[in-house]
Amino acid sequence: GENVEQHPSTLSVQEGDSAVIKCTYSDSASNYFPWYKQELGKRPQLIIDIRSNVGEKKDQRIAVTLNKTAKHFSLHITETQPEDSAVYFCAATHFGDSNYQLIWGAGTKLIIKP
Amino acid sequence: DTGVSQDPRHKITKRGQNVTFRCDPISEHNRLYWYRQTLGQGPEFLTYFQNEAQLEKSRLLSDRFSAERPKGSFSTLEIQRTEQGDSAMYLCASSFSGGGQPQHFGDGTRLSIL
Numbered sequence: 634g635e636n637v638e639q640h641p642s643t644l645s646v647q648e649g650d651s652a653v654i655k656c657t658y659s660d661s662a663s664n665y666f667p668w669y670k671q672e673l674g675k676r677p678q679l680i681i682d683i684r685s686n687v688g689e690k691k692d693q694r695i696a697v698t699l700n701k702t703a704k705h706f707s708l709h710i711t712e713t714q715p716e717d718s719a720v721y722f723c724a725a726t727h728f729g730d731s732n733y734q735l736i737w738g739a740g741t742k743l744i745i746k747p
Numbered sequence: 748d749t750g751v752s753q754d755p756r757h758k759i760t761k762r763g764q765n766v767t768f769r770c771d772p773i774s775e776h777n778r779l780y781w782y783r784q785t786l787g788q789g790p791e792f793l794t795y796f797q798n799e800a801q802l803e804k805s806r807l808l809s810d811r812f813s814a815e816r817p818k819g820s821f822s823t824l825e826i827q828r829t830e831q832g833d834s835a836m837y838l839c840a841s842s843f844s845g846g847g848q849p850q851h852f853g854d855g856t857r858l859s860i861l
């Protein structure tokens with residue numbers, strides 16, 4: 634089955650700098666890759682997602698890149714702000730038929746230093 | 748759109764007791780998912796429904812766990828004869844059906860087993 638690995642587990646960056654979080658997946662059939670942000674004690678919130686027919690997607694300060702050949706995808710946050718501090722999760726799935734189970738990475742705790 | 752709501756937010760119970768959680772999805776969504784999340788980990792898939800049909804169950808879902816969605820709207824997750832290892836955050840999410848539809852999460856029910 635699918636397995637998703639996420640690195641690093643903790644990332645500390647200076648406010649205003651960029652942050653990059655990387656994930657690799659094992660199932661080449663996976664075709665949908667969402668990223669979620671979870672603040673302490675709160676629900677996971679979808680921040681951006683990408684499908685396998687696209688190599689990059691951007692939404693203001695957030696971007697996701699996908700390399701299908703290498704089976705990895707990355708989250709890029711530019712001009713980081715204190716409110717970006719949270720745990721970020723990547724996930725992967727292969728949608729088709731009745732299967733839509735998301736397989737999640739272990740999370741990255743992002744710390745923005747003032 | 749009131750989002751996904753879960754009740755209760757917190758549940759403390761003694762080992763061996765039964766507990767039941769409720770999830771009200773976004774009204775237009777026909778898919779509903781249950782996840783379990785422990786501290787420092789990503790959500791683990793438990794089960795999902797399309798309308799009232801339970802289409803997939805994880806191996807994590809032992810016989811003590813049962814989920815229902817009788818009218819294709821709200822869902823309940825019951826845990827019988829609770830054990831210490833059941834302590835976790837139980838998250839519910841909903842989405843439209845079809846490939847690559849984003850899942851929207853509730854705030855979860857935190858279960859603590861004494």
